Amino acid sequence: xxxxxxxxxxxxxxxxxxxxxxxxxxxxxxxxxxxxxxxxxxxxxxxxxxxxxxxxxxxxxxxxxxxxxxxxxxxxxxxxxxxxxxxxxxxxxxxxxxxxxxxxxxxxxxxxxxxxxxxxxxxxxxxxxxxxxxxxxxxxxxxxxxxxxxxxxxxxxxxxxxxxxxxxxxxxxxxxxxxxxxxxxxxxxxxxxxxxxxxxxxxxxxxxxxxxxxxxxxxxxxxxxxxxx
Amino acid sequence: xxxxxxxxxxxxxxxxxxxxxxxxxxxxxxxxxxxxxxxxxxxxxxxxxxxxxxxxxxxxxxxxxxxxxxxxxxxxxxxxxxxxxxxxxxxxxxxxxxxxxxxxxxxxxxxxxxxxxxxxxxxxxxxxxxxxxxxxxxxxxxxxxxxxxxxxxxxxxxxxxxxxxxxxxxxxxxxxxxxxxxxxxxxxxxxxxxxxxxxxxxxxxxxxxxxxxxxxxxxxxxxxxxxxx
Numbered sequence: 001x002x003x004x005x006x007x008x009x010x011x012x013x014x015x016x017x018x019x020x021x022x023x024x025x026x027x028x029x030x031x032x033x034x035x036x037x038x039x040x041x042x043x044x045x046x047x048x049x050x051x052x053x054x055x056x057x058x059x060x061x062x063x064x065x066x067x068x069x070x071x072x073x074x075x076x077x078x079x080x081x082x083x084x085x086x087x088x089x090x091x092x093x094x095x096x097x098x099x100x101x102x103x104x105x106x107x108x109x110x111x112x113x114x115x116x117x118x119x120x121x122x123x124x125x126x127x128x129x130x131x132x133x134x135x136x137x138x139x140x141x142x143x144x145x146x147x148x149x150x151x152x153x154x155x156x157x158x159x160x161x162x163x164x165x166x167x168x169x170x171x172x173x174x175x176x177x178x179x180x181x182x183x184x185x186x187x188x189x190x191x192x193x194x195x196x197x198x199x200x201x202x203x204x205x206x207x208x209x210x211x212x213x214x215x216x217x218x219x220x221x222x223x224x225x226x227x228x229x
Numbered sequence: 230x231x232x233x234x235x236x237x238x239x240x241x242x243x244x245x246x247x248x249x250x251x252x253x254x255x256x257x258x259x260x261x262x263x264x265x266x267x268x269x270x271x272x273x274x275x276x277x278x279x280x281x282x283x284x285x286x287x288x289x290x291x292x293x294x295x296x297x298x299x300x301x302x303x304x305x306x307x308x309x310x311x312x313x314x315x316x317x318x319x320x321x322x323x324x325x326x327x328x329x330x331x332x333x334x335x336x337x338x339x340x341x342x343x344x345x346x347x348x349x350x351x352x353x354x355x356x357x358x359x360x361x362x363x364x365x366x367x368x369x370x371x372x373x374x375x376x377x378x379x380x381x382x383x384x385x386x387x388x389x390x391x392x393x394x395x396x397x398x399x400x401x402x403x404x405x406x407x408x409x410x411x412x413x414x415x416x417x418x419x420x421x422x423x424x425x426x427x428x429x430x431x432x433x434x435x436x437x438x439x440x441x442x443x444x445x446x447x448x449x450x451x452x453x454x455x456x457x458x
Contacts (some may be wrong), residue, residue: 064306064307064310067296067306067310068302068303068306071300073297074297077293077296077297078293081293081296081313084310084313085317088314165410168406168407168410169406169407169410173406175406176406177397177398177402177404177405177406177408177409178397178398179406180406180409180410180413181394181397181398181409181410181413184409184410184413184414185413185417188414188417
């Protein structure tokens with residue numbers, strides 16, 4: 001039977017999905033700043049980041065309220081604690097997007113991305129935006145199959161990251177250490193953005209199936225819900 | 230009056246401090262691998278990381294247990310939820326140390342760090358280890374003044390990080406883009422390690438004082454305990 005508490009949980013889910021959607025918009029905006037040298041996009045990304053953090057704080061206060069007033073147990077407890085972690089991950093995704101935007105602004109009017117690796121970064125930007133959009137849908141639906149697809153998308157990001165390193169250390173690299181230093185960091189921000197998408201997807205997967213979406217021989221990263229029934 | 234629940238909270242604090250202490254040892258071991266090219270240290274760091282994660286998972290299961298069975302409120306609830314975040318941060322510190330160790334192992338028997346920036350990285354390693362040690366003490370004591378000193382230590386790390394970039398883009402850099410790419414990432418790992426120390430210190434500070442240890446005009450990062458009394 002549905003009650004007020006479960007309605008609050010549903011509302012929390014809607015807000016968490018909204019946070020992921022905003023992180024998707026943020027990485028798209030930051031990527032426009034990076035790839036097209038668009039300064040207005042850079043400023044917008046930094047501004048929107050602060051709004052995302054405020055939403056995250058509001059989500060978190062409500063989560064504390066649910067813990068304090070409803071004292072949930074079992075699956076409900078896992079759902080509420082997951083919300084704390086998902087809000088943190090989505091907030092961090094926004095923070096990474098803001099880092100990318102700031103890198104673009106710092107170099108303005110010069111471009112950060114040389115032609116040689118432009119398609120690679122355009123692909124990273126596309127992959128990150130897609131992942132965040134998929135995560136939004138996954139949080140909304142709670143569908144474990146959708147969660148699994150997020151992990152596949154992350155594989156693509158890891159490939160792109162390896163390609164970036166191959167370019168930087170390859171014989172055709174002629175842009176020097178300074179440009180390489182910027183690109184390594186920006187590449188890292190995209191990679192971490194994707195990692196946080198996967199973290200969120202793994203939480204959704206676990207909640208839906210009670211199983212872990214990660215190799216069995218690796219210890220689970222701390223923050224994974226333990227299997228308490 | 231002390232009761233079983235508060236004894237459990239105390240035990241949790243001891244284990245969280247232990248996690249920070251292990252993260253301090255880990256960054257020291259990983260730094261030995263990095264600075265001295267010591268392969269055995271690199272392997273040990275990666276191995277110890279897995280133990281840290283297991284401890285973190287155990288801490289977390291107990292935290293879930295406390296939430297489910299004791300339904301804490303007010304200050305106790307903040308303490309329990311903080312434990313989840315602190316365990317996550319300490320685990321991530323270990324993960325970053327393991328990344329540094331893996332970078333050292335990948336380049337073995339070559340050294341990752343050229344003479345030119347050796348003192349700088351030695352200082353980063355020292356600063357990171359000190360910070361983690363201070364955080365261990367801070368978690369143990371709950372002392373807000375000690376927490377504040379962690380934030381000062383992080384300032385030192387940020388300075389070192391800026392110095393690193395100045396070296397890489399300066400006229401005396403002669404080690405090319407590949408070495409620069411490695412160093413940027415390793416520098417970023419140390420910087421993030423320090424950031425997680427600060428996150429933990431801020432949680433301790435807030436619990437002790439009810440106030441935030443961060444600039445007032447910035448929204449708090451999500452994951453900060455809201456001010457619910």
